[in-house]
Amino acid sequence: MVIILSLIEFKNVTKQYKNGVTALYELSLEIEKGDFVFIIGSSGGGKSTLIKLLYREEKPTKGTIIMGGINVGKLRNRSVYKLRRKLGIVFQDYRLLPKLTVYENVAFALEAIGEARGNIRPKVLKALELVGLKSKVREYPDNLSGGEQQRVAIARALVNEPKVLICDEPTGNLDPAMSMEIVELLSKINETEGTTVLMVTHDKTIVNKMKKHVIALKDGHLFKDYKKGEYVDEIL
Amino acid sequence: MKFFRIIGRSIRDAFKSVKRNFSLSIASITCVIITLIIVGVALIITFNINDFTTKLKKDLSIVVFVSNEADNFDITSLETQIKAIDNVDPDFVTYQSKAEIKEDMMKNNETFKNIMSAWDDDENPLQNTYIVKVIDANKIGETATAIKNLAKVTRVSYGEGMVEQLLMAFNGVQKFSFIAVIALVVVTTFLIINTIKLTIFSRKREISIMRLVGASNISIKLPFVFEGMLIGIIGSILPIILVVYGYYSLFDIMNGKLLTDIFTLVPPSEIVFKIGAFILLIGAVVGMLGSASAVKKYLKV
Numbered sequence: 335m336v337i338i339l340s341l342i343e344f345k346n347v348t349k350q351y352k353n354g355v356t357a358l359y360e361l362s363l364e365i366e367k368g369d370f371v372f373i374i375g376s377s378g379g380g381k382s383t384l385i386k387l388l389y390r391e392e393k394p395t396k397g398t399i400i401m402g403g404i405n406v407g408k409l410r411n412r413s414v415y416k417l418r419r420k421l422g423i424v425f426q427d428y429r430l431l432p433k434l435t436v437y438e439n440v441a442f443a444l445e446a447i448g449e450a451r452g453n454i455r456p457k458v459l460k461a462l463e464l465v466g467l468k469s470k471v472r473e474y475p476d477n478l479s480g481g482e483q484q485r486v487a488i489a490r491a492l493v494n495e496p497k498v499l500i501c502d503e504p505t506g507n508l509d510p511a512m513s514m515e516i517v518e519l520l521s522k523i524n525e526t527e528g529t530t531v532l533m534v535t536h537d538k539t540i541v542n543k544m545k546k547h548v549i550a551l552k553d554g555h556l557f558k559d560y561k562k563g564e565y566v567d568e569i570l
Numbered sequence: 571m572k573f574f575r576i577i578g579r580s581i582r583d584a585f586k587s588v589k590r591n592f593s594l595s596i597a598s599i600t601c602v603i604i605t606l607i608i609v610g611v612a613l614i615i616t617f618n619i620n621d622f623t624t625k626l627k628k629d630l631s632i633v634v635f636v637s638n639e640a641d642n643f644d645i646t647s648l649e650t651q652i653k654a655i656d657n658v659d660p661d662f663v664t665y666q667s668k669a670e671i672k673e674d675m676m677k678n679n680e681t682f683k684n685i686m687s688a689w690d691d692d693e694n695p696l697q698n699t700y701i702v703k704v705i706d707a708n709k710i711g712e713t714a715t716a717i718k719n720l721a722k723v724t725r726v727s728y729g730e731g732m733v734e735q736l737l738m739a740f741n742g743v744q745k746f747s748f749i750a751v752i753a754l755v756v757v758t759t760f761l762i763i764n765t766i767k768l769t770i771f772s773r774k775r776e777i778s779i780m781r782l783v784g785a786s787n788i789s790i791k792l793p794f795v796f797e798g799m800l801i802g803i804i805g806s807i808l809p810i811i812l813v814v815y816g817y818y819s820l821f822d823i824m825n826g827k828l829l830t831d832i833f834t835l836v837p838p839s840e841i842v843f844k845i846g847a848f849i850l851l852i853g854a855v856v857g858m859l860g861s862a863s864a865v866k867k868y869l870k871v
Contacts, residue, residue, distance in 0.1 A: 412786070415782070415784045415787070416784075417784075418781070418782060418783065419783075423783075429775070429776065429778075429779055429782070442779070442783070444789070445579065445778045446783050446784070446785035448579070448785075448789060450575070491783075492785065494784065567792075
């Protein structure tokens with residue numbers, strides 16, 4: 335008997351925004367520990383909503399979301415940080431602090447959660463090494479290329495050794511070559527660190543090439559859940 | 571342990587970010603300085619007005635004219651009766667015989683002297699009097715009536731009509747200055763809170779990232795609270811110096827009085843340190859509250 339414990343579970347999740355727009359309808363899906371998942375779909379399909387529900391930027395209107403044993407939808411505002419410490423989040427626009435160096439930007443994440451000072455330096459350097467930016471610790475984000483800035487953001491997301499890495503269109507601002515580099519980096523992290531990676535994208539070249547687990551959303555419904563390697567480019 | 575680490579880091583961060591966001595910190599501090607100077611000046615004025623009116627109220631007295639038919643026994647018993655009245659200050663009931671009054675008047679004026687020197691004791695048309703001071707000046711009218719109803723009192727006088735108007739004016743001024751100070755403190759609070767809100771608005775991104783990486787609300791809030799307190803304290807230094815030294819030198823230059831001998835200034839040592847402490851308190855508390863309430867807005871999702 336094989337028991338598969340899913341790390342993330344959506345059960346009949348509906349999300350209706352205050353302005354009346356319904357972004358997700360009765361969505362149910364499971365994601366296993368250590369998985370690498372692409373979430374694809376047309377604009378307005380509910381990709382970003384799904385991710386926002388996961389890191390509790392939004393609350394589901396109906397249904398339950400369980401992540402690593404935490405009932406995300408029921409989480410109180412002041413307890414959100416407990417969830418966030420198990421997650422690393424990467425955005426399209428990097429969200430770095432321009433007045434801090436690369437090192438300080440990554441260290442900021444550890445300082446914010448009250449990490450002991452002695453632990454900060456080795457952890458930051460390890461994360462920056464993982465993303466290949468150890469040589470740029472003293473640079474400011476504005477002096478880096480888009481791909482490098484995104485690597486800093488990934489290092490910041492990883493420095494706390496999260497169980498899940500959530501990436502919302504991380505390659506949206508990057509050219510194809512850089513995009514591929516970033517995705518390969520994420521794939522490497524998934525394999526070497528065992529971090530579960532969820533990546534929202536609309537870049538079909540990447541999805542086609544990587545042959546990973548793909549969840550396709552359409553108009554707020556689950557269009558298709560392709561197991562690893564099943565995905566072939568379809569009209570979406 | 572972790573709690574103390576957060577406190578320690580918060581205080582360190584507060585200093586760091588005041589320095590790092592220098593221009594905005596200066597803007598906030600300037601706003602705090604200006605408003606607190608105004609509050610300080612208003613407080614000095616209020617203290618002085620209060621002191622002045624209280625002194626004047628204390629000087630108000632009732633003159634009780636005793637009937638010339640009263641003998642010595644009547645006069646003494648009248649004193650006991652006057653002192654027994656509620657609002658009368660028993661330490662300030664002074665008797666002045668008509669002979670003493672005559673002497674006084676003769677000393678002060680040549681004409682009186684010429685006329686009055688001819689009077690002997692039986693011819694003296696003046697009346698024996700009691701000068702009575704009251705505890706609560708606002709009730710002087712009632713007290714005067716109560717005294718008038720006592721036996722052997724022919725008449726009482728306390729400047730009826732005029733005194734009531736004067737008292738009303740004093741009470742009005744006292745109330746107005748009190749309200750003005752409260753209003754000023756409220757306005758100051760709003761001004762400071764708003765400036766601090768501006769500085770925090772510019773750091774929305776920082777806050778959102780802190781939240782994203784899993785900082786608890788309290789550990790996000792604390793550095794800002796300390797920062798607000800720091801801005802408030804720095805901003806109150808100059809107003810305190812100005813109030814203390816300013817009032818001391820004003821007092822010296824004016825010789826402790828304003829234009830006339832009637833309006834004496836409150837000695838600086840009695841009030842400046844109270845006012846200084848009050849300014850520091852407003853600065854620190856308002857700075858703290860301001861930043862706490864400003865950050866709160868960005869901690870809701």
